[in-house]
Amino acid sequence: MSLALTRDELIRTHNLIDGQWTDAADGARFPVANPATGERIAEVANSGAADARAATDAAARAFPAWRDKLPRERAELLRRWHALIVANTDDLAKLMSMEQGKPLAESRGEVAYGASYVAWFADEATRIYGDLIPQQQRGKRMSAVKEPLGVVAAITPWNFPLAMIARKIAPALAAGCTVVAKPAEDTPLTALALAALAQEAGLPKGVLNMLSASREQGIAAVADWLADARVRKITFTGSTPVGKHLARESAGTLKKLSLELGGNAPFIVFDDADLDAAVTGLMASKFRNGGQTCVCPNRVYVQAAVYERFADLLATRVAALKVAPATDPDAQIGPMINTRAIDKIARHVEDAVAHGAKVLTGGKRLTELGPNYYAPTVLTGARDDMIVCCEETFGPVAPLFRFTDEAEALRLANDTPFGLAAYFYTQDIARIDRVASGLEAGVIGINEGAVSSEAAPFGGVKESGYGREGSKYGLDDYLSIKYLCQGGFDR
């Protein structure tokens, strides 16, 4: 696949600051590689603290006018942005597959998914209601209004290069905030193309600023945002250690935070489940994006009576998955993002096997395809002393753990510091209620593996973070409540 897009101008390699596409202050650049081949596909601005400061200056200047626009004016701009994203689906999907590796069909799906957040928050922009508080004291009228927080810093991961940044920028803009954003160093091109489309939609200068940075320089850029009191909120999707760092370092200016962090999702199959449906649900959730998804099941718990049957059904489906570069129209699993990722997956599988797990299918690198491919894998005999039980693998590996009863399943599922997503399959309606309330997670799939939606609140509990994205709740994270107490009334 080449970078031959229909619209070449969507390939942006500069920062967008104050409506201008600019080099990093010191002119530095860093390479973006295609994970399928390791080849360099572009060089983008390598921004640091000075660029982050310039972005904040622009966002702070743009804030008063953006805040004061009518909600329907903001909504109109978001709708135009949405229409442009949809109209440019093919180019965006191509860019995404090129820098992230996911099969083209999946990239197209992500464009639609990301765009759905923009459409959703365009509508929500016009529904930011306050409250008139029933009168409590004579002579006083009390009300609560919602106001935008100010400048928001959005820091996003590489696994969903378009959807994650769209679902942060769209609610921020809908609420009346202005944005400084930094996409992941592995996948800046899709995000920069999205920013170009926002500009084309007519977003005023300074309302959305975006910079690219390497891992090292990104730390300096984000440090500047952390220390800057004008940045009132940080919204971050990524690892738990980085989330904790942001929480610690933003304490000096007490910023509001939304942190969508690591997961270690359990997927429980009870012996009364529809096994075919459970396998289908697991295939959809586990192997989406090659297993590089925060809500991916990491631990599959199967009740003893159906363990072998489920394992066989699953292994047959997994062995049939087509692993290929994004250019192959039949590809279902692409390359992993980089060498670090593939090394981690291999280490998890080796550790499991060394501790007694059996490989039913997969269990090896596919070096004949390229440097970053790993065969979709099913492991049986998984136990809690294996790394796959306590660390997020972030790859196409399904380890099957055995359990005997509901109490044990719940205990094992919750035995983790994380709590982003959890899934279970059962046909017992009383059990549905018990298990749904017993699971410690922010997102629960009940007889369903595909849970994500712009209309639903997405976010975790425990060390998976806090804050919600999407849905009517997603807007509140960008608003603060102001209480108004007006005296001088004669009743």
Ligand code: SIN
């Ligand atoms: C994620 O992996 O962080 C997001 C997945 C989703 O939105 O479904």
